[in-house]
Amino acid sequence: MRVCLSVCLLTLAYIAGACNMVMPDQGGGMRMNGGGEEMDMSGGSMAADELDPQVSENGLFTVRAVSRLDPVVINETHAWTLHVEDADGNAISDAEISIDGGMPEHDHGFPTAPRVTENLGGGDYLLEGVRFNMAGEWVMTLEISSGGQSDSVTFVFELN
Numbered sequence: 647m648r649v650c651l652s653v654c655l656l657t658l659a660y661i662a663g664a665c666n667m668v669m670p671d672q673g674g675g676m677r678m679n680g681g682g683e684e685m686d687m688s689g690g691s692m693a694a695d696e697l698d699p700q701v702s703e704n705g706l707f708t709v710r711a712v713s714r715l716d717p718v719v720i721n722e723t724h725a726w727t728l729h730v731e732d733a734d735g736n737a738i739s740d741a742e743i744s745i746d747g748g749m750p751e752h753d754h755g756f757p758t759a760p761r762v763t764e765n766l767g768g769g770d771y772l773l774e775g776v777r778f779n780m781a782g783e784w785v786m787t788l789e790i791s792s793g794g795q796s797d798s799v800t801f802v803f804e805l806n
């Protein structure tokens with residue numbers, strides 16, 4: 647019994663180790679505190695490809711933002727997938743979304759004009775033309791309209 651348990655645990659440990667080896671290439675979104683930390687950050691990058699979900703200012707929408715570039719690095723134009731839900735967790739598939747943002751500490755905006763180019767259905771939207779041109783704190787604000795109501799949601803994140 648004891649021998650079997652040990653072998654099983656060893657096997658699990660081996661599998662877990664193997665998964666960790668593979669993970670960085672798969673673009674999962676669950677590495678908020680891992681992933682990039684052992685990397686050389688001199689070029690500027692984000693520790694994960696998914697930001698913490700945010701509730702809009704007046705509570706109308708909950709928004710997830712996942713970068714299609716993983717990790718997010720500076721000076722590379724890339725796209726994000728946005729997912730919009732109402733306060734009850736129902737996907738909102740008819741939203742109009744505009745985006746603004748930049749680096750408040752440097753008093754400048756995005757170097758590009760990112761915009762939503764495609765409604766992917768099921769509450770997902772394709773945001774294209776995103777580029778961050780320096781390391782530091784970035785702010786991304788989405789103005790979302792649906793069903794005659796508007797609200798804004800702000801993501802704050804660090805590229806370091």
Ligand SMILES: [Cu+2]
Pocket residue numbers: 749752754780782
């Ligand atoms: Cu700046």
